[in-house]
Structures are given as structure tokens and as C-alpha cells.
Amino acid sequence: AQRVTQPEKLLSVFKGAPVELKCNYSYSGSPELFWYVQYSRQRLQLLLRHISRESIKGFTADLNKGETSFHLKKPFAQEEDSAMYYCAPRQRDSSYKLIFGSGTRLLVRP
Amino acid sequence: NAGVTQTPKFQVLKTGQSMTLQCAQDMNHNSMYWYRQDPGMGLRLIYYSASEGTTDKGEVPNGYNVSRLNKREFSLRLESAAPSQTSVYFCASTRDRVTGELFFGEGSRLTVL
Numbered sequence: 001a002q003r004v005t006q007p008e009k010l011l012s013v014f015k016g017a018p019v020e021l022k023c024n025y026s027y028s029g030s031p032e033l034f035w036y037v038q039y040s041r042q043r044l045q046l047l048l049r050h051i052s053r054e055s056i057k058g059f060t061a062d063l064n065k066g067e068t069s070f071h072l073k074k075p076f077a078q079e080e081d082s083a084m085y086y087c088a089p090r091q092r093d094s095s096y097k098l099i100f101g102s103g104t105r106l107l108v109r110p
Numbered sequence: 111n112a113g114v115t116q117t118p119k120f121q122v123l124k125t126g127q128s129m130t131l132q133c134a135q136d137m138n139h140n141s142m143y144w145y146r147q148d149p150g151m152g153l154r155l156i157y158y159s160a161s162e163g164t165t166d167k168g169e170v171p172n173g174y175n176v177s178r179l180n181k182r183e184f185s186l187r188l189e190s191a192a193p194s195q196t197s198v199y200f201c202a203s204t205r206d207r208v209t210g211e212l213f214f215g216e217g218s219r220l221t222v223l
């Protein structure tokens with residue numbers, strides 16, 4: 001069965017500390033991977049996708065096919081990064097459905 | 111620019127009552143989705159519509175029906191609400207379901223007593 005796992009429900013760090021939000025997937029083939037973010041009182045929105053290989057708001061995510069992971073990283077966390085983060089693989093079958101992980105709440109303390 | 115609009119934002123139902131959640135997008139997107147969000151479980155796909163005139167089941171379709179009324183609108187119906195359907199419901203849309211990002215509504219909080 002295809003699965004995505006975000007093992008941490010809550011990650012609490014101090015401002016300026018490095019952050020790594022873990023995402024592991026179990027998929028046949030090579031899914032396309034995304035990170036979505038939901039800030040307080042805002043809509044869920046796309047943060048970044050692995051195909052773009054870009055850095056958004058200081059966050060990067062590398063696809064590690066060997067470990068089947070797509071961890072989200074930022075070297076120096078800011079208070080405004082506090083939010084709910086969802087890893088989401090897109091199935092590469094005829095449905096192209098986006099399946100979300102259970103999410104990790106990041107809390108950046110001053 | 112409204113994007114994806116969901117109504118109502120809040121609703122309380124009694125067990126057995128029916129209701130319809132409405133979703134409309136003004137971005138000329140082809141594909142639309144309904145997810146539910148429960149604590150500790152993230153977002154789970156209920157139904158989706160790849161294009162106007164088509165609908166397909168997602169991970170948790172039982173107890174729900176959908177209608178893709180036209181390209182703009184995608185409604186979710188609970189025929190006989192159950193407490194297990196207490197959740198926050200999100201509608202989303204994308205121009206291109208193969209490569210595009212999803213744009214989400216603000217969510218509808220439903221409580222079934």
C-alpha cells in the first residue's frame with residue numbers, strides 16, 4: 001500500500017535553531033513530492049515541490065530515493081515559521097491524487 | 111480575487127440530518143477535490159473530480175456523495191450525518207491535476223451531535 005509518514009506530531013525549537021521535518025514515503029514508482037503549509041488562520045498552501053529544487057522562505061527539501069524520504073529543512077528557524085506542515089506525494093497513476101501525511105506542527109519559540 | 115470559496119464555514123447537525131457543502135472556484139480550474147481534516151490524521155481525500163462531468167472516490171468516500179455541477183462548482187453531500195463525520199472539510203482545485211498545485215478553501219467546520 002502507498003503510504004506517507006510524518007513521524008513527529010509536534011516539533012518545538014528555539015528561534016535561530018535548525019529545523020528538519022521528516023517525511024518518509026512508501027510508493028511504487030517515483031511519486032512527485034510536495035510540502036504544504038498551513039499558518040494560523042490561513043489557508044493551506046503550497047510551500048515547495050521537489051521537482052523545482054528551489055528554496056522557499058529558506059526551506060529546502062531533498063528527495064532521497066534510497067531512503068524514500070523527503071525531509072524539509074531550514075538552517076535557522078524564525079517565529080513566523082510556526083505552522084502545520086504536510087508532506088504530500090502525488091501518485092503517478094491515472095488519478096494523480098495528492099495524498100497528505102498526518103502533518104507536523106512546528107513551534108518556533110522566541 | 112476569491113479563489114476557492116466554501117459555504118457554510120460552520121454547521122452543527124443532528125445525527126441523521128442531511129446537508130450539502132458548497133464549493134466554487136473562480137480560477138477556471140479543471141480539477142476539484144474534497145478533503146476532510148481530523149486531528150492526528152492529516153487530510154484525507156473524500157472525492158475528487160478530474161474534470162467537469164467526472165467524479166471519483168478517494169480514500170474515505172463512505173457516507174458522502176458529490177456533484178460537479180459545472181466547471182466552477184463541486185458540492186459535497188451528507189445524506190444522513192453521523193458523529194464520525196464531525197470534521198473540518200476542505201475543498202481544493204487545480205488547473206492541471208498532473209503537475210499543478212492545489213489551491214484550498216478556508217475550510218468548513220462540521221459538528222454532528
